[in-house]
Amino acid sequence: MEFKVNSKELEKLLTKIIPAVPTRTPMPILENFLFEIKESSLTIIATDLEISMKSSINIVAEKDISIVVPARLTHDILKSFGDTTVNFEITDNHKINLTTDNGEYSISYLSAEEYPEIPNFPTEADDINEISINGLDLKHAFDTTSFAMSKEEMRPSMMGTLLEFEEDGLRFVATDGHRLANLQKKNIIAEIDDKYVVPEKAISVLQKILDEKEIKMFMSNTHISFKLNDIELITRLIGQKYPEYRSVIPLENEYDLKIKTKELLNAIKRMMLFSTTSSTRRVKFSITESNLEISAEDIDMGNFGKENIMCEYNGTPIDIGFNSQYVNDVLSHLVNEEEIILKLHSANKAVIIVPSKIKENQDLMMLIMPVRLNN
């Protein structure tokens, strides 16, 4: 059975789907695409068993068939063709014969039965929620918060981002226990009061493919489906309960330190050069009424750095230590805010960081745990 496609069109589609193909897997079958030809539509599916992605193009085919084809080779070949018409001939002896103006190529395929079961959205479930979101809004929320997710498998729920539907907006929370990012998008309102923990893989793929187009999200207790223009991404949810993050956010941080974001970030980047050896990569903040002194020391090498930055501070003078890498991560995600406010209480209490200008559509808050200063 045969069909024709434009190589560039098919390649573009494969490029969108291929992020779901795992690079290292104990199950080599996952390094394949599933090609489903049905009613003159070619649907291409990839999965790593946590997420699955699928997309379709129209073709003219006289028969329905499902086959399993090597993902990277097929993608590379299509890419190498440039922009031309490719004839696909699927033979009974497990070969795909490709013909172009340039030449003939043959790839072996496997039977569809060898492909594992794909994470599918349980459309029959009775607790399904649905919402439309602007793609850039969702991308901004992930871009702002996902850096704080944990990379450690000790607590699986922290390896995802919490999506919490509230009356006044959709909240995105990520934390690894050392720092926390907390963003409420007030313009995403839905009659939903559920929460979902989305794993890192789905988020990192979405960050790459989301654009200004509207997307649809379908949520069940076990899965979320993201429907973009021509792609569907389905991910399993993390089943574990998300930690009670609200209990670590201090309420009585009564001291405000107002400072220019870029000045502090640039100084932190310099301090990182001097805080390389200690495991906590410590930078010290010494805060007085109108001055923040930050300093870092590499005791092994005998190097140190110290800078003073103008600020406004309304509390009692305080010395407090941080992991410079974490401060850098947090500030890098606040760099569009001209000024930020650090809310402090004492040297061993979590510090809250918020933009000094409140935005209409969002409520953004970051948190960093201090590290001990050894005096």
Next chain:
Amino acid sequence: MEFKVNSKELEKLLTKIIPAVPTRTPMPILENFLFEIKESSLTIIATDLEISMKSSINIVAEKDISIVVPARLTHDILKSFGDTTVNFEITDNHKINLTTDNGEYSISYLSAEEYPEIPNFPTEADDINEISINGLDLKHAFDTTSFAMSKEEMRPSMMGTLLEFEEDGLRFVATDGHRLANLQKKNIIAEIDDKYVVPEKAISVLQKILDEKEIKMFMSNTHISFKLNDIELITRLIGQKYPEYRSVIPLENEYDLKIKTKELLNAIKRMMLFSTTSSTRRVKFSITESNLEISAEDIDMGNFGKENIMCEYNGTPIDIGFNSQYVNDVLSHLVNEEEIILKLHSANKAVIIVPSKIKENQDLMMLIMPVRLNN
């Protein structure tokens, strides 16, 4: 003792010198710069004991001193300063105190005595040759030939590029025994009849820093010095005799295959997708009067590709195999030539590849050894 420099100016200079700092070395002292302050000039030196690089800037200093400073940290700090004035204070207790408008920083230094002896050009030798070359000419010669150098330490001389001064030009030769690049620059004429084998490291650094400016080369039996505008790069030469490459260049390859370079290169790139499993990455050329069929097969996976390209061929039909990677390397370095000629004799004889249009200023020739076709 103190002096001031502009951070950006010093950083630019360090950026040029730092390629000589080894990234992994059993001698950690080589991960430092040598700073030599003498007669109001700061000279910065780096070496991996094979090459050394040095450059100077003028400063106002009241004392001569030589110190050893951590290369990457110093470079990173200067870079982080942006464009500002930095005050260097070199204290007697092995500290460099840096002061800028932003803050104060301190780096430990070592005594100059701890730095090893730098590869120096033997200016007293009586067999020194000297020549001026346009920087882009030299860069083009290295860019065209250096890919063919051997990476294997079995035959050290092949890990460098041969510079052979001839009456009618300077010849550059590189080979790893499987392919050979041979370029004579007819516009580089000197009253020299020596040859030199320049190691890979010096060439790869020069490829990055050469520009349209004239450079001076000083050559002794043991070293070459390249003097660019504000940088001097000195390299040891490879002492071993370069192989008699002329004896492997066949003279009786009487059959000419004329073909469009890009068409063949694009086809080879597609064939590489099918020639991944065999150790020789074999691609087969089946040549007839006006047609070149190239094909490759992945026997393990059961995949294959085959293409036909128009050509002009004046010999008897021939089947010949090549390592597709080597063909790709050679053609990638001939891609500015619209048409090339492959000169052949038989399936087990080296093939010569030359541009079909002869250029006035250069004589370029590549060679590839065939691989066995198992029929």
